[in-house]
Every structure is written in C-alpha cells, then in structure tokens.
Amino acid sequence: MIAVKYIFWTIYNIWFYILVLVFTLIIILPTFVLMQLSGAPYKFFYGAGVLWSDLILFGMGMFPKKNKPLKTTKHKPYIFVANHVSMIDVMLLVSTVRNNPIVFIGKKELEKIPIFGFVYKKTMILVDRSSKESKKGVFEQTKTKLKSGISIAIFPEGTVPGIDIELAPFKHGAFTMAIEHQVPIVPLSFLDNKKRFPWSYGGLIGASKGSPGNLRVNTHKPIQTEGMVKDDRVELNEKVREIILKDLRTA
Numbered sequence: 001m002i003a004v005k006y007i008f009w010t011i012y013n014i015w016f017y018i019l020v021l022v023f024t025l026i027i028i029l030p031t032f033v034l035m036q037l038s039g040a041p042y043k044f045f046y047g048a049g050v051l052w053s054d055l056i057l058f059g060m061g062m063f064p065k066k067n068k069p070l071k072t073t074k075h076k077p078y079i080f081v082a083n084h085v086s087m088i089d090v091m092l093l094v095s096t097v098r099n100n101p102i103v104f105i106g107k108k109e110l111e112k113i114p115i116f117g118f119v120y121k122k123t124m125i126l127v128d129r130s131s132k133e134s135k136k137g138v139f140e141q142t143k144t145k146l147k148s149g150i151s152i153a154i155f156p157e158g159t160v161p162g163i164d165i166e167l168a169p170f171k172h173g174a175f176t177m178a179i180e181h182q183v184p185i186v187p188l189s190f191l192d193n194k195k196r197f198p199w200s201y202g203g204l205i206g207a208s209k210g211s212p213g214n215l216r217v218n219t220h221k222p223i224q225t226e227g228m229v230k231d232d233r234v235e236l237n238e239k240v241r242e243i244i245l246k247d248l249r250t251a
Contacts, residue, residue, distance in 0.1 A: 012210050019059045024116050027052045032119045046101035053091035061212025062196055064095050070219045072100050077146040078222055079178045079185045083167055083244050084155035085194040093153055096217050102151040146181050160199045166248060170241045175233040184222030187240045189247035191216040218247045
C-alpha cells in the first residue's frame with residue numbers, strides 16, 4: 001500500500017509540472033507577447049493569469065472554497081497577504097483575488113526558471129534580499145503599481161517554513177508598505193494547501209505528498225491603514241498574523 005501511495009505521489013507531482021509548463025506555453029506566454037506588442041494594460045495579462053491558475057488547480061483536482069466573498073472594490077489597490085506552505089499558493093491567491101489585478105513581490109531567484117521566469121521578471125516585482133538597492137527599487141516599483149490601481153501580493157513569512165512549523169514569524173515589509181502608501185491590507189488564510197500539495201524539501205519529484213480535494217480560503221475584511229505611521233507596523237504585523245494563525249488553529 002505504501003508503494004502504491006509513493007507511485008501516486010510521484011505521478012501527481014510530475015503532473016503538476018506538466019500542467020504548469022503546458023498552460024504557461026499556451027496561455028501565459030502568448031498573452032504576455034500580445035500585451036507587449038499591443039500595449040494592452042496589465043489587467044489584460046492578469047485575466048490570463050486567473051485562467052492559468054484556475055486550469056492548473058482544476059487539473060490537479062483542487063477546488064477553491066472561500067468562506068465568504070472577498071470584500072474589495074474594483075480599481076482600488078490593496079496589499080494581500082497569506083500564509084505560504086505550497087507551490088499552489090500563488091495559483092490559489094490569484095484565483096481568489098480575481099477582480100483586483102495583483103503583482104507579486106517575490107524572490108529574484110525565480111527569474112532563473114525557464115520560460116516562466118522570463119515572464120515573471122517582466123511582470124512582477126523581484127527582490128534580492130541581500131541588496132539594499134534592490135529593496136529601495138521594490139519600494140519605488142510598489143508605489144508605481146499602487147498608484148495605477150494594481151494591488152500587491154506578499155507572503156510575509158518570506159519563505160516556506162518547515163513542514164512542522166504552523167506559521168513562521170512575519171517580516172515587516174508588507175506592513176511597512178501598506179502604511180507608507182496608506183492602502184488597506186487584506187489577510188487571506190490558506191487552510192488546506194499544506195495537506196493538498198506540501199512543499200517539496202527532498203527534490204522536485206516524488207518527495208511531496210498530496211491529493212485532490214477542496215482548498216479552503218478564509219477571506220477577511222480589508223484593514224485600513226489611513227492615519228497609521230511607520231511605528232504602527234509591528235502592531236499591524238501582529239494583528240494580521242494572529243488572524244491567520246487563529247484560522248489555522250480552528251480549521
């Protein structure tokens with residue numbers, strides 16, 4: 001029985017990478033090229049990203065289930081934060097935040113991924129955490145995106161924590177940005193991603209378990225930051241982390 005499970009997990013993991021590659025080639029790449037050639041707005045590309053995310057999740061037999069509709073306003077920028085436990089976190093976040101185009105702030109190393117990395121670095125905000133200049137550049141890019149009505153998505157843990165860690169401490173970046181730009185911050189809690197498709201620590205294939213099923217998402221009301229100052233970032237950080245941690249412990 002154990003051997004059968006490992007065979008399934010291996011095939012399931014391989015299938016994930018096949019889905020990502022295929023839908024990147026037939027949806028993301030052509031849409032990106034068309035956007036570059038036609039000058040279409042980013043929301044045009046983001047619409048393709050929503051389709052890309054939906055199809056990958058559907059292909060994996062995973063079905064997003066929100067506890068309640070996301071209470072955001074179209075054309076208004078937000079900063080979305082969520083716990084980070086799986087490679088499907090990006091897909092689930094995009095699928096959840098369908099009506100507010102978002103860009104991710106992510107690791108610069110992701111640009112090394114063939115095909116996907118090229119598009120990623122051209123459409124998202126990459127940060128080299130070892131470079132102060134890179135961090136300054138992120139602030140300016142974030143400011144430009146928010147002013148144009150595009151929201152920002154960040155996983156405030158900064159990385160995927162070990163499988164035994166419930167929720168790692170949050171870094172202050174997302175909360176500092178929300179306060180400095182005076183935009184609301186929206187917590188999202190991913191309750192099933194670790195169970196459905198846990199991050200692979202021992203290799204890309206065969207190391208992760210996983211199975212089809214529902215992906216529960218707890219959405220929360222936007223937390224307003226108007227009137228807050230930089231010193232409030234610690235309290236805001238703790239408040240948002242407590243919201244997500246409570247969701248995980250009561251799931």
